[in-house]
Amino acid sequence: MELCVALDLPSEKENLALAQSLKDHNIWLKVGFRAYIRDGKSFIETLKMINPEFKIFLDLKLYDIPNTMADAAEEITKLGIDMFNIHASAGPVAMKTVMQRLSNYQKRPMVLAVTALTSFDEENFQKVYEKSIQEKAVQFAKMSYENGLDGVVCSTFESRDIKRVTSDDFITLCPGIRPFGENAGDQQRVATLELAYQESVDYPVIGRPIYTNDSPQAKVNQILKVISTF
Ligand code: C5P
Numbered sequence: 294m295e296l297c298v299a300l301d302l303p304s305e306k307e308n309l310a311l312a313q314s315l316k317d318h319n320i321w322l323k324v325g326f327r328a329y330i331r332d333g334k335s336f337i338e339t340l341k342m343i344n345p346e347f348k349i350f351l352d353l354k355l356y357d358i359p360n361t362m363a364d365a366a367e368e369i370t371k372l373g374i375d376m377f378n379i380h381a382s383a384g385p386v387a388m389k390t391v392m393q394r395l396s397n398y399q400k401r402p403m404v405l406a407v408t409a410l411t412s413f414d415e416e417n418f419q420k421v422y423e424k425s426i427q428e429k430a431v432q433f434a435k436m437s438y439e440n441g442l443d444g445v446v447c448s449t450f451e452s453r454d455i456k457r458v459t460s461d462d463f464i465t466l467c468p469g470i471r472p473f474g475e476n477a478g479d480q481q482r483v484a485t486l487e488l489a490y491q492e493s494v495d496y497p498v499i500g501r502p503i504y505t506n507d508s509p510q511a512k513v514n515q516i517l518k519v520i521s522t523f
């Protein structure tokens with residue numbers, strides 16, 4: 294299991310201070326819409342300057358026609374980041390086109406597909422996809438696996454079923470983690486680190502429980518210590 298910390302603070306300065314405080318840890322950093330749209334490529338470069346060993350997950354959830362997605366995936370690859378994601382609902386042709394295009398690169402980032410956004414409840418999910426979250430997430434994961442992606446973004450509660458229909462090596466990256474049962478905030482379905490481990494989650498994504506803590510560094514230490522016992 295590898296910890297991914299969400300850099301979701303309101304300013305570049307605060308995100309960089311958080312990264313700086315975590316610079317001695319072997320962790321992933323998640324850069325989302327807000328930070329990337331505002332602070333762009335130079336933000337990623339600065340993170341790598343703070344610690345060249347930081348792994349970067351660029352959470353931009355691409356969704357467009359296949360060729361446009363492949364063009365974007367290529368530009369993302371040139372940024373030198375380590376992982377990015379697309380929406381699974383873009384479909385198999387988009388998945389194949391993206392993976393084919395990236396096969397031209399000697400070193401490509403890992404590519405994950407977003408299955409069901411964790412903000413959906415069953416009722417609203419049904420209105421869009423006409424299936425349960427569990428059923429659709431597993432179906433999307435199978436499609437992603439068959440089309441050469443490296444893994445999916447899903448909730449802890451779908452992780453094991455997804456591995457069952459794909460492979461143990463097929464990555465599950467899961468937000469909605471409250472390592473030791475901290476406040477859930479707006480997350481609907483949260484899991485502790487222990488449960489994430491039991492459900493075979495590869496990458497727990499953790500934001501607020503870390504950056505709202507008085508000492509993000511102490512919290513990360515505590516999390517990494519538990520992970521090392523799994
Ligand atoms: O603060 P918290 O630990 O809830 O942060 C979770 C992170 O994961 C946030 O950056 C959130 O946008 C992101 N995320 C999510 N659910 C998804 C995809 C991404 O919570 N399905």
